[in-house]
Amino acid sequence: MIMGEKKKFKISNYLNYAIIIAFVIVMIIINSTVGLGYSDKSTLPRIAFSCILAVSLNLVVGFLGELSLGHAGFMCVGAYLGCYIANTIRAGGSMPELLTVIIAMIVGGFVAAIFGFIIGLPALRLKGDYLAIATLAFGEIVRCIFKNLKIFGGAMGMSTKLYNGNTLYILAFVVLLVVLFCCQNLINSKHGRAVIAIRDNEIAAKAMGINVTFYKLLIFIVAAFFAGMAGVLYGSTIGTIRQETFSYNYSIEILVMVVLGGMGSINGSMIAAAVITYLNIVLQQQLSGALAPVKNIVYALILIVIVIFSNAPAMKSFREKFNPKKLFRRKPKTPEVAEAIERKDEAKWDRIPTKIDMDEVLSADTRSNYADAPVPPGADVIPMERSKDEMYRPIESGKEEK
């Protein structure tokens, strides 16, 4: 980038903030005129903290490329310690409730971040599946410890004060906005690009002078911090924190949100988190008794179908056909290219193409561009004698083997 060049202001970068703010304003208006139902008031903060969890896990899974199955563990630490601090403050003095919750969130976030640092250390040594099981183990350890600590209520759970239902969702969405702002700016910064480089090729990133240790720990710490904050929000929504909630199943649920939303897509995570959380709550209310497991079955089937559809090598041609990005992309408009596409033009070679020529042709959208490609000076121009098939075959088969 040229020094001093200003970043272009793009509306699309800020659209997600606008949508969230608009959504909250609409909710406030509805609440002040018609009045939101009790269930809506508890649904909204849930959506918000699910979004926070999904966005923060996406930092680890989508951007850093490390599989973490212990996100609920960070949330658990944050929820217990943050709410414990909040309870202590409430018992001690007359601090305004909003300030108490904010302090609790910061404390919960910091404690979770410390744990993020601790669990980030093995992440430096472990890869892929091994890290997944290590983080899963961490989550279960945390749960087991909180189950036995008497000051946190033990197996009965720790009771917390419910935040005022009329304003909790506003607070939750403001926190979401802050988290979103931090994540988006982190990812679009120099540091974010370094993290993505580590994901794409760790050895190459190291060779380019990127401090892999620092960035891996940074991402784990940041993600844990946000998860801890989400934990405190959870505590303010639910009233009683129980360690069963934070089992590895919950971590997996967050992971599912990230994967369905698209790894490495912050907006995708938020949409998936909102939809899944909402569906979960609605299905839980609608399907009760004997039909309750139907929820899990539907959920599982959707998950399997989506993953197979979007990842299976056999589905590749099908995916490309219905790629939404491609369907809406404008066709190349230069008249020659359009014409060439029209008559299904193919490269006309007046010499035997070299490997470099072939690579260019194969990577280009249309072959017509190269019909009259200039022959570099000094290149051997061999008149075309053999049939085209003969010339293409060995090179293309060489390509396929790669």
Place this chain on the structure above:
Amino acid sequence: MVVAIDGLSLGAIYALIALGYTMVYGIAKMLNFAHGDVIMVGAYMIYTMCTLTWTTGGLPIWAGALIAFVVAVVVCTVLGMTIEKVAYKPLRGASPLAALITAIGVSYLLQGLAQLIWGADQKTLAILDKLGNLHAGSYTIKWSSIITLVVGAIIMVCLTLFVKKTRTGRAMLAVSEDKGAAQMMGINVNKIVSVTFAIGSGLATFAALLYLPTTAISPTLGSMPGIKAFAAAVIGGIGSIPGAMVGGVLLGVIEVVCNSIEGVASYTTAIEFAVLIIILLVRPIGLLGKKRRVKV
């Protein structure tokens, strides 16, 4: 003594489950998260068939149990192969994370289906418990523990022999070493993967039978032993068959020993997983895992 036998028998169960994980990982390079739920299905099948044969069939207990067990093994084996064909095979060649998520989906699916078919309430079935206790001097040992230990040992010996001595077993080793090269040598990789899933699921049924005395049957029966066995497989070095046995026995002994100490018992799970993390930190490839060189 009693603790040692109990620990070893629990370890044998974990080892059996861990074998399923580790074999599938070795061959298909994926974590089969649904493995624990195959155990659960096995347990339900044994339960259903036992109650059917005992009450409506009027068969003697041992005959009913035998039939139930055979049916459960067949069902689980077919289930394992079906899961592989439907859910995992299309994703071969895709990123390992995709396969992992699908496995999680299959796990949820099996749990949901089990809850739909058998209900969410817990069921108990005592087959091995009926055998009572063995009194040897001053010790009282459950027969079920001894049987578990013996059966577990026999299965592990058989499996080792199978992998080392038979054509299919050696083909499995070859596929886990290098899939492409194995294919070039004329090994039908798809068949081998199927066989691996079948064996893993069959072992899961054995584990289900042996696990029944210690637990009630519920749709989430498989998840905790599944996770612990998975941890055992990782401790031993995932992909390594003797590693899974060592890891399983180690974890089983730790669990029983911790459970027998007053005050530590409630932290058993934490201690087990802490051992896992420590071992991974000291030796990231597990106790008996093979080191793989990273190619640039």
